[in-house]
Amino acid sequence: MRETPRDRDEELQGEERQIASALRQLAAETRPPHPLPTAGQLWWRAEVGRRLAGKADGRVDQALRPATWGQRAGLAVLLVFFTLQAPALLESLGRRIDLGAPLPLVLAGLLPLAAGLLLGLLTRRT
Amino acid sequence: MARNNLEAGPGLGEEAFERFHARTAPALWGYLRRLGGDPALADDLLQESYVKFLGHVDAASEEREQRAYLYRIATNLLRDRWRQSRREILGLSWLLGRWEEGGRETSAPLRMDLESAFSRLDPRERAILWLAYVEGYDHREIAGIVGVKEGSVRVLLFRARKKAARELDRKEVQS
Numbered sequence: 001m002r003e004t005p006r007d008r009d010e011e012l013q014g015e016e017r018q019i020a021s022a023l024r025q026l027a028a029e030t031r032p033p034h035p036l037p038t039a040g041q042l043w044w045r046a047e048v049g050r051r052l053a054g055k056a057d058g059r060v061d062q063a064l065r066p067a068t069w070g071q072r073a074g075l076a077v078l079l080v081f082f083t084l085q086a087p088a089l090l091e092s093l094g095r096r097i098d099l100g101a102p103l104p105l106v107l108a109g110l111l112p113l114a115a116g117l118l119l120g121l122l123t124r125r126t
Numbered sequence: 127m128a129r130n131n132l133e134a135g136p137g138l139g140e141e142a143f144e145r146f147h148a149r150t151a152p153a154l155w156g157y158l159r160r161l162g163g164d165p166a167l168a169d170d171l172l173q174e175s176y177v178k179f180l181g182h183v184d185a186a187s188e189e190r191e192q193r194a195y196l197y198r199i200a201t202n203l204l205r206d207r208w209r210q211s212r213r214e215i216l217g218l219s220w221l222l223g224r225w226e227e228g229g230r231e232t233s234a235p236l237r238m239d240l241e242s243a244f245s246r247l248d249p250r251e252r253a254i255l256w257l258a259y260v261e262g263y264d265h266r267e268i269a270g271i272v273g274v275k276e277g278s279v280r281v282l283l284f285r286a287r288k289k290a291a292r293e294l295d296r297k298e299v300q301s
Contacts, residue, residue, distance in 0.1 A: 015291040020259035022240055022294070027260040030156035033165065037173055039147035043140055045173070046180035 075119070138185040138192075147176065150193055153261070154200060161253055162204055171207070175200040194263065198271040201253060208249065243293035250274075251286035258283055 138146070154175065158168035178199050183192055247255070253272055257263045265283075269276040 016287060018294065019255065019287050019290050023255060023259045026160065026240055027153070027156050027256070030159055031152060032155045032159075032168075036151050036155060036169075037176075039140075039144040042147065042173060042176040043143055043180065046177045049177060050181060 078118070138180065138183050142185070143180065146189065146192065149189075150196060151176075154196065157197065157256055157261070158200055158204065160256065161201075161249060162207070167207065171200060171203050174203055178203075190267075194267045194271055197257065197261070197263075198273075201271055202273075204249075240294075243290045246293060247286055247289055251282060251289070254279060254282050255286050255290065 151172065155168050155172050158171050158175075159165055162168055162171065175196060179192075179196050183195060187195075250272060254268055257268045257271060263271065265279040266276050268279045268283075272279070274282065
């Protein structure tokens with residue numbers, strides 16, 4: 001059987017009993033000045049929150065799924081392209097353009113940055 | 127009835143929750159009111175506490191454990207509010223403050239003594255004193271609710287009691 005605070009008074013001595021008694025008096029005087037929310041209201045609030053959270057999770061998953069597939073497909077296409085075509089493309093460009101000129105050098109410097117940004121965008125989940 | 131088909135939380139039935147709520151709500155409100163110092167804050171946290179409780183309570187556990195779990199949620203929410211607002215002083219106002227619920231002139235001197243005595247305790251010490259002497263929890267349960275080690279509860283409770291008693295004695299000597 002649960003031991004109540006009153007039962008415990010039997011064990012308390014001196015100042016402990018004084019403090020306990022004062023606190024209980026304070027607790028007894030501390031009552032809400034208005035009716036508290038009913039159990040039914042709280043139950044429904046919990047239920048609504050639970051259902052909304054469940055729906056929201058489902059929608060987010062559903063919304064993310066095509067984007068994720070698209071990102072993966074794009075990444076795969078890029079990888080295949082660079083693997084198969086890049087050497088031939090660069091060789092062809094090298095023949096036509098004077099690689100010592102400033103513009104090709106700048107472009108060559110920006111190319112890795114652009115590739116990095118593109119990969120970053122594609123692999124981001126949001 | 128559609129309502130009976132709903133399931134809130136992983137187990138506690140609606141009727142069981144109604145009984146539990148009836149037995150705990152006024153006491154929990156008093157705990158939040160005296161620790162937080164603000165009736166409106168107590169109202170908010172009471173609702174939040176029960177909603178969280180319904181979402182996670184283990185229906186198979188005993189009522190005493192469920193009650194301790196509810197107080198742990200409430201204490202954590204109160205602590206979060208203090209951290210968010212950075213107004214720790216709010217926590218100190220639970221006995222300094224507004225006795226606006228009125229109509230209890232007979233015990234005013236005792237209340238004033240308590241205000242003075244407990245205003246010098248930190249929020250954790252007040253929580254521990256309340257849980258021990260008002261709610262009747264043992265050291266193990268208090269440790270779980272407040273988030274400290276069981277051995278620390280004994281020490282903290284002793285210190286808080288000594289502090290409060292010293293202040294009460296001082297008041298008596300002065301008066």
